Amino acid sequence: MSFTFRDNIEKMRGYTPGFQPDDPAAIKINTNENPFPPSPRVFRALARLDDEAIRRYPPVHWDEFRRVASDVHTVEPDQIICGNGGDELLTMLVRCCCDSNRPLAYPVPTYSLYPVLAAIQNCPTIEVPWPDDFHIPAELHDNKAALTILCNPNAPTGTFVPVSEVADLARQIEGVLAVDEAYVDFAEDNCLSLLREFDNVIILRSMSKGYSLAGLRFGYGIGSARIIEAMLKVKDSYNVNAATQTAAAAALTDRDYFNKNVHRIKKQRDRLTHGLRKLGFDVPDSHTNFLLCRPAGLSAQKIYEELTQRHIYIRYFNTEVLQNKLRITVGSAVQNDALLTALREILSVK
Numbered sequence: 001m002s003f004t005f006r007d008n009i010e011k012m013r014g015y016t017p018g019f020q021p022d023d024p025a026a027i028k029i030n031t032n033e034n035p036f037p038p039s040p041r042v043f044r045a046l047a048r049l050d051d052e053a054i055r056r057y058p059p060v061h062w063d064e065f066r067r068v069a070s071d072v073h074t075v076e077p078d079q080i081i082c083g084n085g086g087d088e089l090l091t092m093l094v095r096c097c098c099d100s101n102r103p104l105a106y107p108v109p110t111y112s113l114y115p116v117l118a119a120i121q122n123c124p125t126i127e128v129p130w131p132d133d134f135h136i137p138a139e140l141h142d143n144k145a146a147l148t149i150l151c152n153p154n155a156p157t158g159t160f161v162p163v164s165e166v167a168d169l170a171r172q173i174e175g176v177l178a179v180d181e182a183y184v185d186f187a188e189d190n191c192l193s194l195l196r197e198f199d200n201v202i203i204l205r206s207m208s209k210g211y212s213l214a215g216l217r218f219g220y221g222i223g224s225a226r227i228i229e230a231m232l233k234v235k236d237s238y239n240v241n242a243a244t245q246t247a248a249a250a251a252l253t254d255r256d257y258f259n260k261n262v263h264r265i266k267k268q269r270d271r272l273t274h275g276l277r278k279l280g281f282d283v284p285d286s287h288t289n290f291l292l293c294r295p296a297g298l299s300a301q302k303i304y305e306e307l308t309q310r311h312i313y314i315r316y317f318n319t320e321v322l323q324n325k326l327r328i329t330v331g332s333a334v335q336n337d338a339l340l341t342a343l344r345e346i347l348s349v350k
């Protein structure tokens with residue numbers, strides 16, 4: 001047997017070593033989920049699903065969600081495309097833009113899925129290192145890629161590039177620019193305004209983070225009708241199930257709950273940043289719901305192992321570029337306190 005995918009790129013996607021889902025003591029702060037529940041409107045909408053909605057195939061073009069999202073974002077419904085999580089939208093984009101002669105470009109370090117998708121599609125990658133100040137690297141502007149992905153705010157660094165810089169990039173590159181805004185709910189600005197000026201830009205959103213819907217799997221993209229049409233050609237017919245479409249529309253309409261949810265995370269982000277800095281960790285300001293930090297006292301690997309033994313799951317990358325760093329999802333107050341207490345114990349700080 002022979003398969004095309006080079007599976008040595010990333011072996012453990014979506015897998016948390018040691019984690020048991022039914023462990024009541026587990027604190028899972030390694031995949032940037034939201035610790036708070038989704039809007040109550042989500043549960044009411046799910047309870048209202050009738051047998052027709054379950055028996056039939058779901059809407060192919062996510063009509064209800066498109067209507068709600070076009071209102072919220074003041075765009076046309078046909079500028080919106082929905083996916084089974086933001087990850088599916090990335091898959092669609094790479095599928096419709098890239099092949100062995102049409103490369104994918106992105107600054108590194110960034111979201112680990114991009115090179116995986118490129119490998120599956122057998123397309124070359126142009127990886128440009130972020131400079132120390134995290135402005136868009138100059139080499140990215142004159143790349144010949146068919147698709148450039150800018151994760152903004154970036155994962156796993158938590159940094160944010162100003163919209164005017166992203167506009168310069170959109171202006172200069174020849175191909176499509178996808179701005180992956182999976183974490184934008186926790187930032188102070190976003191790139192939606194670029195859609196008025198550029199028809200080579202698509203903005204990708206996830207409802208896994210700010211809307212607490214990671215388990216239902218929903219993401220959406222907003223772009224020019226030209227890009228959306230190309231993506232529609234490669235999507236599965238019924239790519240988002242009926243329950244998820246209904247829940248996502250309900251969550252998006254509840255602006256008060258969303259704002260409250262994001263506010264609580266930002267407050268906890270400040271607390272956790274402060275707590276880690278007090279332990280001597282180097283913690284740059286984050287524009288997301290996670291912190292990328294360099295520990296003090298012990299190595300990142302040792303701290304990761306000690307926390308795992310205590311059923312506290314964080315992310316340790318063990319790569320050259322992210323050497324001795326840990327990525328920690330901002331949890332609830334209880335989770336963050338438990339983490340800080342465990343760290344004090346591990347570091348023997350009184």
Ligand SMILES: Cc1ncc(COP(=O)(O)O)c(C=O)c1O
Pocket residue numbers: 031032084085086087088111151155180182205206207208214218219
């Ligand atoms: C940078 C980035 N983009 C996209 C996604 C996709 O999120 P989802 O598929 O849960 O919508 C993630 C998930 O963690 C992410 O970190």
